[in-house]
Amino acid sequence: MFGRIKGSGYLIILPALAGLVLMVLYPFAYDIFISFTNMSVFHFRNPTWVGLSNYVFVLTTPDFLTVLRNSVVWTVANVVPTVLIGLVLAFVLNTKVRGKTIYRLFMIVPWAMPSFITLLIWQSMYSYPFGVINTLIGQVGIAPINWLNDCNWAFVGIVIANIWLGYPFMMIIFSGALQSIPSELYEAASIDGAVGFQQMRYMSIPLIRPTILIAVLLGSIWTFNNFNAAYLITQGGPGICTTILITQAYKLAFGGTLAFAQAATYAFIAFIILFVPGILWNRYTGLTRRVS
Amino acid sequence: MSGSRTMKSVTKVAGTFLKHAFLIIMSIISIYPVLWVITLALSPGESLVAPHLILGFIPVPAAPTLEHFEAIPQLHLLAGATFPVWARNSIIITTSSVLLSVAFTLPAGYAFSRRRFRGQQVSMFSFLLPSMFPGVITIIPQFLLFSNLGLVNTYLGCIIPYSVGSLSLSVFIMKGAFDSIPRDLDEAASIDGAGEMRTFYRILLPLTLPSIATVALWAFMGSWLDWALANVMLKDNTLWTLPLALYDFIQPNYTYYGSFAALSIIMSIPVFIVFMIFQRYLVTGLTAGSVKG
Numbered sequence: 001m002f003g004r005i006k007g008s009g010y011l012i013i014l015p016a017l018a019g020l021v022l023m024v025l026y027p028f029a030y031d032i033f034i035s036f037t038n039m040s041v042f043h044f045r046n047p048t049w050v051g052l053s054n055y056v057f058v059l060t061t062p063d064f065l066t067v068l069r070n071s072v073v074w075t076v077a078n079v080v081p082t083v084l085i086g087l088v089l090a091f092v093l094n095t096k097v098r099g100k101t102i103y104r105l106f107m108i109v110p111w112a113m114p115s116f117i118t119l120l121i122w123q124s125m126y127s128y129p130f131g132v133i134n135t136l137i138g139q140v141g142i143a144p145i146n147w148l149n150d151c152n153w154a155f156v157g158i159v160i161a162n163i164w165l166g167y168p169f170m171m172i173i174f175s176g177a178l179q180s181i182p183s184e185l186y187e188a189a190s191i192d193g194a195v196g197f198q199q200m201r202y203m204s205i206p207l208i209r210p211t212i213l214i215a216v217l218l219g220s221i222w223t224f225n226n227f228n229a230a231y232l233i234t235q236g237g238p239g240i241c242t243t244i245l246i247t248q249a250y251k252l253a254f255g256g257t258l259a260f261a262q263a264a265t266y267a268f269i270a271f272i273i274l275f276v277p278g279i280l281w282n283r284y285t286g287l288t289r290r291v292s
Numbered sequence: 293m294s295g296s297r298t299m300k301s302v303t304k305v306a307g308t309f310l311k312h313a314f315l316i317i318m319s320i321i322s323i324y325p326v327l328w329v330i331t332l333a334l335s336p337g338e339s340l341v342a343p344h345l346i347l348g349f350i351p352v353p354a355a356p357t358l359e360h361f362e363a364i365p366q367l368h369l370l371a372g373a374t375f376p377v378w379a380r381n382s383i384i385i386t387t388s389s390v391l392l393s394v395a396f397t398l399p400a401g402y403a404f405s406r407r408r409f410r411g412q413q414v415s416m417f418s419f420l421l422p423s424m425f426p427g428v429i430t431i432i433p434q435f436l437l438f439s440n441l442g443l444v445n446t447y448l449g450c451i452i453p454y455s456v457g458s459l460s461l462s463v464f465i466m467k468g469a470f471d472s473i474p475r476d477l478d479e480a481a482s483i484d485g486a487g488e489m490r491t492f493y494r495i496l497l498p499l500t501l502p503s504i505a506t507v508a509l510w511a512f513m514g515s516w517l518d519w520a521l522a523n524v525m526l527k528d529n530t531l532w533t534l535p536l537a538l539y540d541f542i543q544p545n546y547t548y549y550g551s552f553a554a555l556s557i558i559m560s561i562p563v564f565i566v567f568m569i570f571q572r573y574l575v576t577g578l579t580a581g582s583v584k585g
Contacts, residue, residue, distance in 0.1 A: 009407030010415075016400035016463060017415060019456040024422045027433035034433065089318065097311050106319035109326060112567040116517040116535055117556045120542060121325045124332065124549055130340045132328050132351050139348050164321065225426045227520050232539070246426040253432045254524055260432060267429040274426070282420055 034264035041258035054265040063240055063248075070155070071224060071244040071270075077159045078166060079219040083212065085163070086170025091200060093171070094178045111168035116228055122161040123148070123233045151241035154234050158242055162229040170215055177211040178204060210284065217281040224274055245270040320349075327351055332553035333360055340549050360554035367551055369540055372529035375555075381526075382533040385450050386515045392455035393462065393511035394504065400459075401466025402492065406478070416467075422460040427520065435524050449525035450533070454515040462507040469503035470496060502570075509570050513563065534559055 010017075035054055039047035058064055089107060093100055110118065125132050126147035134144035147157045181204060189199050205212075227246055230236065236243035236251055243251065245266055253263035327350060331343050334353040343351040367375040403409075404416055422430075434453055435444065443449040473496060481491040497504070519535045526532055538559065541552035 009403040009409035009412065012403035012407065013400040013415065016396040016419075016456075016459060019396050020419060020422070020459055023434070023453055023456040024425070024430055024459075025418065027430040027437065028422075028425060030433035030437070031429050034436070039436075085318075088314075092311055092314060095311070097308070097315070099312075099315075103315045103319055107322050108568075109322045112564050113326065114513070114517045114560055114563045116519055117538065117560055118325055120538065120552070121329045121556060124340070124542060124552070125325060125328055127340055130342045132331075132343055135342050135345065135351075136349060139345070164325075168322070221423070227426070227428055232519065246428045249426070249432070250428045250520065253435070260436065263432055267426060267432060270426045271429055278423070282417075 031264045032268055034261055035268050037261055039260045039264075044258075044260075047261070050261075054261050055269075058262060058265045058269070066240055067243050067245055067248050067266075070240075070242065071273075073155075074159065074230065074244050075220055075223045078162050078223045079216060081163050082166035082170050082219060083216055085167040086174050086215070087212070089167065089171040090174035090178055091204070093175060107171060108168050110164050111172070115165050116232070118165065119161060119228055119232045122157075122164075126157050126233070148234055149238055151238060154238060154242050158229055158233050161233060162223070162226065165229065166219065166223075170219070173211060173215050174208065177208040181207050214281065214284055217277050217284065220277055221274055221281065224270070245273070329553045329556055332549050333557055334358070335550060338548040338550045340547070360550045361558075363551070364554055364558060367537075367555065369529070369537065373532065373537075375537075377530055378532050378534050378537045381447070381531055382516060382535075385447055385454070385533060386512060388447070388451045389454035389457075389515040390508050390511045392451070393458060394508055396455065396459060397462040397466050397507050398497075398504070400463045402470055402496070404463065404467040405470035406475075419460050419463045427457075431521055431524055434521075438525065444525055445527050445531060446525075447531070450515070450518075450522055453521055454518065455511070457514045458507070458510040462510060465503050465507055465510075466500070469500040473499055505570060509566060512566070516559075516563065 034047070036049060036051060037047035038050045093104060097103075126134075128134060128146040128149070129144040131147070133147070138144060145153055147153045185203060185207075186199065189203050194202060224244075225246060227250065230242060230244045231247045231250065234242045236247045240248070249263045249266035249270065251263075252259040252266065328343075331351040331353050332340075334356045335341070335343075336355060336357045336359060341354075344354045346352055364375055400419070404412065430453070438444050438449050443452070477495060478491055481495055482488075486494065517535055518533075519539055522533050522536050523539075526536060534555070538552065538555050541548045541555065
């Protein structure tokens with residue numbers, strides 16, 4: 001009880017490190033290993049080494065290009081609007097406006113509701129022909145759309161649902177950054193004659209640029225990896241219209257075909273693509289930096 | 293006359309009006325799915341009929357009823373377990389995962405903050421690494437591993453992965469929390485004769501309570517609401533957690549929208565309340581570097 005806890009720092013982090021190694025790092029290495037074998041339902045206990053043939057196979061199937069393009073479009077189509085809406089909301093709520101607290105409370109709802117559940121709610125909203133979205137567009141005379149069975153509409157549908165999920169988080173991050181700007185700076189800017197948009201353009205935006213950068217990186221990583229939004233509403237369908245790299249990996253492994261090797265290949269490719277933004281996020285936030 | 297001043301006040305009024313219009317529209321969009329799910333939950337029957345709309349856009353049940361909420365205790369799918377079984381599974385798995393997760397995180401965050409040891413940077417980086425993984429990347433090998441160990445179709449098959457699932461975020465939240473407590477406090481305690489353990493329990497833990505709660509909350513949400521891993525690990529209907537059951541109520545071939553909606557609301561309420569209380573702590577850690585400037 002008294003004196004220093006025996007053992008080095010390593011001993012203290014041992015439980016966490018063991019959990020991390022056994023449940024995350026080892027599976028990760030195992031995933032890479034599987035991607036070089038022929039593991040499938042036919043070779044479940046006796047996989048053999050097949051070199052790069054999974055990669056060759058995956059990269060040369062036409063599905064791969066579609067899925068890769070979907071992943072990129074999915075990420076950009078989500079991150080850009082969520083960051084923009086989040087920024088605008090943060091700016092508006094940072095000005096003098098009545099009822100700020102109530103607006104904020106409403107705006108946080110998409111974030112506070114469990115996304116697993118709200119995504120399923122969105123699925124029911126898109127249902128054809130009686131879902132509420134079809135009822136709404138019917139009010140302005142548009143014929144009901146079979147959202148989740150049409151290639152393009154399904155993609156638009158999951159993007160809309162995911163943007164809805166994403167902007168409150170961005171708004172909160174940007175609000176925090178805006179509030180950390182000292183009020184003297186605003187006063188100084190007003191004295192210099194900068195008003196409204198000028199203050200925003202020449203002072204606030206440059207000051208919160210590091211936060212915007214982090215939000216974009218984090219948003220990209222999360223969106224690229226977002227299994228729930230891209231799978232729960234459409235299961236990647238119709239066909240592979242809404243399939244992104246990680247849902248393709250899941251579908252190949254557990255969607256009935258048990259093609260573990262190909263699934264692992266897809267998962268590892270997704271990781272390689274994410275590695276660079278991941279490293280950048282680590283550098284910009286300085287999470288692993290020591291406090292001196 | 294004061295033409296320019298009138299102009300100015302006109303633009304000001306227009307600006308205020310636009311601001312409110314924008315905020316009101318965004319507020320409605322933000323709560324719209326909630327209005328919809330409440331309408332579904334209070335409408336009789338399991339099938340979807342076009343909702344009644346107030347003002348042309350606010351959905352309300354045509355003939356409100358509480359039948360779906362009253363039926364929840366007996367809720368079941370075609371054959372198999374009922375709601376109390378799923379709820380019990382969810383509670384056992386979530387409680388175990390949260391406790392284990394906190395037990396893993398506290399010492400690690402402490403060591404990263406207060407100790408200096410060789411390879412510290414490397415091990416910190418290895419904790420950060422999983423945040424760059426697609427979650428699915430670990431589900432595939434975990435499933436293969438657990439099926440060899442006989443852990444598929446057991447609570448442990450979910451508890452073990454869940455308890456380390458939020459580790460990479462949590463460890464840094466705790467490191468940040470301990471970093472923010474001046475070392476002078478530790479030293480003062482040690483001068484007063486308190487050992488390291490005692491200092492940890494009596495001084496550091498009480499001061500970092502909000503962060504510990506945040507860590508617990510992340511672990512809670514990771515397991516209470518997970519579908520992807522549970523779907524792979526828990527095959528038996530009697531072992532299912534609530535998300536698996538909820539998902540099955542709206543499968544394309546047999547949809548039970550009323551039950552789905554009522555169950556959604558019951559499952560969301562605890563999360564919503566806890567979330568609203570802790571939301572300001574939830575972003576700490578994610579943007580740590582940028583706020584310090």
